[in-house]
Amino acid sequence: MGFLQRLKEGLRKTKQGFVDKVSNVFSGRTNIDDDLFEELEEVLIQADVGVKTTFALIEKLQEDVETENITEPEELMNYFQKELQTMLQNQEGGFKLDKKLNIIMVVGVNGAGKTTTIAKIAGRYKNQGKKVMLAAGDTFRAGAIEQLQIWGDRLGVNVIAQQEGSDAAAVAYDAVQSARARDVDLLIIDTAGRLHTQTNLMEELKKVKRVIDREAAEIAAGVEVLLVLDATTGQNAIAQAKLFNQAVNVDGVALTKLDGTAKGGIVIAVKNELGLPIKLIGVGEAAEDLQNFDPEEFIEALFSSDQ
Amino acid sequence: MIFSNLAEKLQDTFDKLRGKGKLNEKDVKAALKEVKMALLEADVNYKVVKKFINKIEERAVGKEVMESLTPGQHVIKIVNEEMQELMGGSKEEIAISSEPPTIIMMAGLQGSGKTTSAGKLARKFAKDGKKPLLVAGDVYRPAAIRQLQVLGERLEIPVFSMGDDSDPVDIARGSINYAASHNCDLIILDTAGRLHIDQEMMAELEEVKAAVEPDEILLVVDAMTGQDAVNVAKNFDQRLDINGVILTKMDGDARGGAALSIKAITGKPIKFAGTGEKLADLEEFHPDRMASRILGMGDVLSLIEKA
Ligand SMILES: Nc1nc2c(ncn2[C@@H]2O[C@H](COP(=O)(O)OP(=O)(O)OP(=O)(O)O)[C@@H](O)[C@H]2O)c(=O)[nH]1
Ligand SMILES: Nc1nc2c(ncn2[C@@H]2O[C@H](COP(=O)(O)OP(=O)(O)OP(=O)(O)O)[C@@H](O)[C@H]2O)c(=O)[nH]1
Ligand SMILES: [Mg+2]
Ligand SMILES: [Mg+2]
Numbered sequence: 105m106g107f108l109q110r111l112k113e114g115l116r117k118t119k120q121g122f123v124d125k126v127s128n129v130f131s132g133r134t135n136i137d138d139d140l141f142e143e144l145e146e147v148l149i150q151a152d153v154g155v156k157t158t159f160a161l162i163e164k165l166q167e168d169v170e171t172e173n174i175t176e177p178e179e180l181m182n183y184f185q186k187e188l189q190t191m192l193q194n195q196e197g198g199f200k201l202d203k204k205l206n207i208i209m210v211v212g213v214n215g216a217g218k219t220t221t222i223a224k225i226a227g228r229y230k231n232q233g234k235k236v237m238l239a240a241g242d243t244f245r246a247g248a249i250e251q252l253q254i255w256g257d258r259l260g261v262n263v264i265a266q267q268e269g270s271d272a273a274a275v276a277y278d279a280v281q282s283a284r285a286r287d288v289d290l291l292i293i294d295t296a297g298r299l300h301t302q303t304n305l306m307e308e309l310k311k312v313k314r315v316i317d318r319e320a321a322e323i324a325a326g327v328e329v330l331l332v333l334d335a336t337t338g339q340n341a342i343a344q345a346k347l348f349n350q351a352v353n354v355d356g357v358a359l360t361k362l363d364g365t366a367k368g369g370i371v372i373a374v375k376n377e378l379g380l381p382i383k384l385i386g387v388g389e390a391a392e393d394l395q396n397f398d399p400e401e402f403i404e405a406l407f408s409s410d411q
Numbered sequence: 412m413i414f415s416n417l418a419e420k421l422q423d424t425f426d427k428l429r430g431k432g433k434l435n436e437k438d439v440k441a442a443l444k445e446v447k448m449a450l451l452e453a454d455v456n457y458k459v460v461k462k463f464i465n466k467i468e469e470r471a472v473g474k475e476v477m478e479s480l481t482p483g484q485h486v487i488k489i490v491n492e493e494m495q496e497l498m499g500g501s502k503e504e505i506a507i508s509s510e511p512p513t514i515i516m517m518a519g520l521q522g523s524g525k526t527t528s529a530g531k532l533a534r535k536f537a538k539d540g541k542k543p544l545l546v547a548g549d550v551y552r553p554a555a556i557r558q559l560q561v562l563g564e565r566l567e568i569p570v571f572s573m574g575d576d577s578d579p580v581d582i583a584r585g586s587i588n589y590a591a592s593h594n595c596d597l598i599i600l601d602t603a604g605r606l607h608i609d610q611e612m613m614a615e616l617e618e619v620k621a622a623v624e625p626d627e628i629l630l631v632v633d634a635m636t637g638q639d640a641v642n643v644a645k646n647f648d649q650r651l652d653i654n655g656v657i658l659t660k661m662d663g664d665a666r667g668g669a670a671l672s673i674k675a676i677t678g679k680p681i682k683f684a685g686t687g688e689k690l691a692d693l694e695e696f697h698p699d700r701m702a703s704r705i706l707g708m709g710d711v712l713s714l715i716e717k718a
Binding site: 214215216244247250251254258301337338367389 | 448451452453454456457458520521522523524551552553554555557558559560561562565606607608633635636637638639642643660662663664665666668669688
């Protein structure tokens, strides 16, 4: 299956709802009127695009109608697609891995899909012939270390771990040292899930990041922070992105669980309001259920009607 | 949060209208626009919001304003009352079977908090003098069994497992014999996370239900869930006829509009709130507090209650 095909397959559920609804809004009516915009509002809000972004989009469209003299609803639909594209543009999927040692630290709220996403990324780069190592930086949640170790066994990837309850920063330190000693290309560090409002846990995360940064600087390794967001999440994803970004400077976002009926519209809000690039999408629980996020293809997959 | 001060906004809207005896349609509409935005910001489902707003409008237009209240406060009062009614009033208990064991089954999307909540319930019932048994029915997620075992060890509560090569239906059946021979009078069945549209996995839950006829089926929902909450709740309820909901991760700053959506769509009560990762972090659900939280205005409500 080609990339686009897989993406479409993975997003089938998302698309079904979205495409049908979006084209329903624009086609089958003769005028651009308040009804149209109200229906569009409904579609966008129900896709979790977010209240603020939804109204910004609608206002922009209303402007377009004025300035461009648009009279046909179908024509407005093209503008709508273009506005969405503009909101999502300027981002690159995946990772470069252009340093001798590349480190990805994965953060996010509880249960978002961090550990599984780590396994997926590890699987991808292992398949590309990279030497990958994982660090069990979630020393808190019951069974978290074992979960990562099972993934490591399945994928044939080394996992650096200490006891449950040990210091996460110490695990990270150990991991960078071992990765360096063993000539690893990619080290992915798991962290415990935490709500962005828990200040002490966010401080702990900063500490882990500081340790990684310090060790990485010494050997000129590349460090990226990947924030994992659950597509089922509503508006709270924006607060999550904001506060995790403040704490540890997020470089990119992975959006998980897009294989459900959640529309994942929060991607648009996160990109639009915070400028954080969406790098990856998760479309299932298996190691191969990972796609690069590509805005063009994402929107195309949302709108193309290949049913 | 933009709409955290809905009360102030409403006050503003109505400041100009002070002294009017009755709530006219135009005033009410203006106020309800703010309420609508607040509800949408809180992730209440769009359709639920629409219905809700229509109902309030019907009730509010033409009403005499109480002397002690401003028109804005009066609208809030009506909104609050309707909200209370929708969310349900009295405390909802878990049905304890007259013939032990009482069987409680957990269900829900991936990462919503089922396993943690199973541990929390076990702790609560043990404190109430019951002899709970935790059952490791998730044979899919890496280290899911281990996670439950760790919780069991911490609580000194037995965990029944048949490993991850067994069928969840057999595990559920097997747990009944185990409970009988170990004097356990309450069984809590953990299940694997699954998408509500995953036919095979949903059928598995139906089979488990048919095999052991649980006294309670609890849907575990993340308080951060967005618009998709209605689809999730509807599907799980249709297939399993759930008895209630546990709303987790309430310790964060999500407004939790999903609670209102789920209640409105399924009519099933929210029985518990998860308020942290620790096993003690389980609380009774308070519909009244939830209403203020969703509206984002605790203080004004208490003000109105005094008036
Ligand atoms: N359907 C689906 N499930 C996913 C996806 N990604 C992760 N999951 C599931 O979501 C659940 C939680 O995933 P984890 O990777 O453990 O999440 P986490 O963020 O590490 O969780 P904590 O460490 O407890 O905070 C698991 O059951 C995963 O199998 C996805 O893209 N689609
Ligand atoms: N802050 C907070 N975290 C919670 C709460 N309930 C559960 N969690 C966390 O959420 C994450 C997922 O919880 P689990 O109990 O593993 O969720 P699950 O539904 O069993 O997940 P799967 O089995 O993968 O579907 C873990 O990190 C838990 O510690 C809560 O009320 N508050
Ligand atoms: Mg994890
Ligand atoms: Mg679980």
